[in-house]
Structure formats: C-alpha cells, structure tokens
Amino acid sequence: MGAVSAANRSVVVIGGGPGGYEAALGAAQLGAEVTVVERSGMGGAAVLTDCVPSKALIATADFMERFSAARRIGVHFDGDEVRGDQGVTAHIADVNARIMELAQAQSRDIVERLESAGVEIVQGAGRLLGGGQVEVVQGVGAVASGEEPAPHGADRDSGESLVLEADLILVATGARPRVMDTAVPDGERILTWQQIWDLTELPEHLIVIGSGVTGAELAHSYLGLGCAVTLISSRDRVLPGEDADAANVVEEVFRRRGMAVLNRSRAGGVRRDGNGVVVTLEDGREVTGSHALLAVGSIPNTTDMGLEEAGVRVSRSGHIEVDRVSRTSVAGVYAAGDCTGVFPLASVAAMQGRIAVAHALGDAVAPLSLGKVSSNIFTDPEIATVGVSQADIDEGRVDARSVMLPLTKNPRAKMQNVQDGFVKLFARSGSHTIVGGVVVAPRASELIFPIALAVANRLNVDQFSSTFTVYPSMSGSLAEAARQLHEIAD
Numbered sequence: 001m002g003a004v005s006a007a008n009r010s011v012v013v014i015g016g017g018p019g020g021y022e023a024a025l026g027a028a029q030l031g032a033e034v035t036v037v038e039r040s041g042m043g044g045a046a047v048l049t050d051c052v053p054s055k056a057l058i059a060t061a062d063f064m065e066r067f068s069a070a071r072r073i074g075v076h077f078d079g080d081e082v083r084g085d086q087g088v089t090a091h092i093a094d095v096n097a098r099i100m101e102l103a104q105a106q107s108r109d110i111v112e113r114l115e116s117a118g119v120e121i122v123q124g125a126g127r128l129l130g131g132g133q134v135e136v137v138q139g140v141g142a143v144a145s146g147e148e149p150a151p152h153g154a155d156r157d158s159g160e161s162l163v164l165e166a167d168l169i170l171v172a173t174g175a176r177p178r179v180m181d182t183a184v185p186d187g188e189r190i191l192t193w194q195q196i197w198d199l200t201e202l203p204e205h206l207i208v209i210g211s212g213v214t215g216a217e218l219a220h221s222y223l224g225l226g227c228a229v230t231l232i233s234s235r236d237r238v239l240p241g242e243d244a245d246a247a248n249v250v251e252e253v254f255r256r257r258g259m260a261v262l263n264r265s266r267a268g269g270v271r272r273d274g275n276g277v278v279v280t281l282e283d284g285r286e287v288t289g290s291h292a293l294l295a296v297g298s299i300p301n302t303t304d305m306g307l308e309e310a311g312v313r314v315s316r317s318g319h320i321e322v323d324r325v326s327r328t329s330v331a332g333v334y335a336a337g338d339c340t341g342v343f344p345l346a347s348v349a350a351m352q353g354r355i356a357v358a359h360a361l362g363d364a365v366a367p368l369s370l371g372k373v374s375s376n377i378f379t380d381p382e383i384a385t386v387g388v389s390q391a392d393i394d395e396g397r398v399d400a401r402s403v404m405l406p407l408t409k410n411p412r413a414k415m416q417n418v419q420d421g422f423v424k425l426f427a428r429s430g431s432h433t434i435v436g437g438v439v440v441a442p443r444a445s446e447l448i449f450p451i452a453l454a455v456a457n458r459l460n461v462d463q464f465s466s467t468f469t470v471y472p473s474m475s476g477s478l479a480e481a482a483r484q485l486h487e488i489a490d
Contacts, residue, residue, distance in 0.1 A: 021110050
C-alpha cells in the first residue's frame, strides 16, 4: 500500500505514555488532526515514575559497583589501603533529584516532538461518552511521585469539562502499582515503586516484597547503593516467570553480594513500628527493617472511564480486551499499553499504539507478533530474552534444540572481569531456524538485538554464525553458540 492521507480525520488519544504519544505521532504523520489527553504529565508513568527513573537508579548503582570491583582489576585509589574501602557513598536526595530532572527532561522532549508534529495536548482526565465522543475534565492536578494516582476518569465535578469529537479514540491509560489491604503505602516507610523518588535518606534496611521484574530490579539497585536488602519471594526462586537458568544466576549474585533472599515466603502484611517497619509473613515469621517496598504487580487504569457504558469489553482483571491490531469491541475505539494487559513493556505499548492508528487510518500494518518481542531485566547481570523459551522446548510446545555457553570462557568477558552470565540459543529441529535466545550479561539489552533480528527474519544457524563478529567481543559467543547448534544438527 502506498502513502495514505488521513486529512480531516480526528484522533483523540487518552493517555500520554509510550502507547499514547507514539500513536499520536504516527497519526499526525498520516495527516490526522490529533489531540492527546493526559492528566499527569507527558510520557506517563513510564517516563515520570517508572521505567525511566528506575533504569536511571540502576545506572547509578551499577556505576558504584565499578568502584567495588576496582581492586579485582588492579585499580587502587589514594588512601585506599588506609581506609580499606573506596569511600564511595550514595546521597539519595541528590540521586533522586538527578533522576527526576532526567524524567522531566524526557517529558519535555516528548512534548516538543508532539507540538512540532502539530498534536494538540490537553491536560485533564478523559472519559468515553460513546458515539465517538470523549469528555475531558480539565483542572485535574498532576500526580506527584509520592502520591497514589487516581483512575484516569476523574470526578467530573472536580473541574471544567469539554467534549471532543473523534473518528478514532485510542485508550492508553497505563497501570498503577497494586497495593495490599494489609500493607497500605504511607509514602514514608511503606512505599510503592512510584513513591521512592521522594526519599531524602538512603534506607538502612529495605524489605522488598515481590521478586518479579520490578522487585528484582529495585532490590538490586538499593543493594548497589549500599542498603541492606531483604527480598521476599513467594515462589521457589526470584524472577519466577523468567528462564530458570538465568534467574538462578541472578539469585546467586544477589546472595553473594549480601542480599537476604527469602524464597517460598509470602508476605501477609506490613505495619509501621516507630521509625521502621515490620513485615509479617503468612507462616508467622516477622522481618524488621527501616522501609518496605511493595512490588506485587499492577492494576490497569480503566475504572470510571465509561468503558462498559460505551460497550468496550473489559476483563475481570480490569484490562481492556483487544485484538492483534489493538481494536476493542467497539468500532472506532482502540487501546494500547498496560491497560490492555497484552505485554507490560513500553516497547510493546508503543507498537500497539502505532499499529492501532495505522490500521484505523488505512495505512499498511502487520498485526502484533509477541513472538518477536525482546525484553530485558536490568539487574546485574541483565537478563534479555526473545522468542520461544526453554520451558516451551522442555514441555514439548516447540520442537527445538538449545545450546548454552558460559561467558566465563569469552575473552572479552575475562578482560572486563565478568564473572557471571551465559548466552543461550534455540534452533528449530529440521530447519535449524533460530527461534529464540537468552543472554545473561552486562548490557544484555544490547546483545539480544542480533538474536531478535535472527528470530524476526527467520535466519538459520549457518546464516547467523557465518556473519563476522569482532574479536574479542561478547557477540562472539553468540556466533559460537550458533556454530555448536550446527554441529548438533549434523
């Protein structure tokens, strides 16, 4: 299909996160008149309180870890022998101030991109009225980092409202932290991941409840910043939804660096105790610390938005039901991002948004393919994955072979003092097509890209391994894994 024009078509996007602003840019490029409704700040939680801030915090912790590892590569600092350490400390108020500045700068960059593309931005809370209409309650205040965000459909009596007419409506309102009735956040000692940016002192002992991606990443961060950390996991291991080999490496690193990991331990509640907290486990044990961080999942921002009244189907969990081109059950209404529960990644939200406007406005589009999505967990080492999993192979859902190579044999890894990690490739039996992979390494988020290209373009192990790699490099292990899969195939 050639270039299309959506001139005189009106698009209203509710939510300015990755799914919303990427959709707005795509619709504007096609010539549509686009309005974005955002209640808190452009970029949404991903930019302001979640993805961008947390990865910036992780980068700070990783920077400090370099000082801890300095002696292992022969680097010493003046006075080091006297002090017995590197004298490096994290001033969390300064760290958080820098992180919030970065988040605001990213938000401003998004605003500039949207405005330069001709997109109108309306501050307020959006609600579907049906018949292609969106009501916007203006005057709804922005949400501070330590404040629990309200549902996107705010009280219509709280400010002036206006009604927008739209040929296409995209709902991209994201999600917010799930909290426990027995562990109510107070923004001081009991915190969600959106409230930690107001801390002015580094926690003495942080108890992280939940060992999924968010819990593992933030536990790693605060451990690296110098906190005592206890990670409470209700499952047999941390990161229970990830590759088992990869999760075991990360848990071993956590324990080696001094983190207390309590597996098969479910938190029953959290209470304040003076200047500290007490976490009560369901088996009756108690864990005491200075702060508790709740990382027990998220809930979609879909309440009080008029979705059901407009006929939009919503699941029991509150997620908007969509198909592979982001359509809801109502013609002209699409949805993208964490409010759909498809795959809670900013990259997937952005792709859903772009697919939605392309489909609705008549541009060429391919349906969303989750089998090609690469994802990353920003622990140290990082865990990056794409395509089919080891569990898919072990449980017979995919007929494929695998090879795993430890990075301790890689020359570049030795030079960089990398002590943990591996690369793993999966190739389909018969055709030897690469169908997935796992990388556990520093900057695994970068190393996964060639495997993602191979999966997306259906390259076989010979095509992959015959491509030159730099020597020495981490990527050399990827090519070596492919060569070993060729040997297995023979």
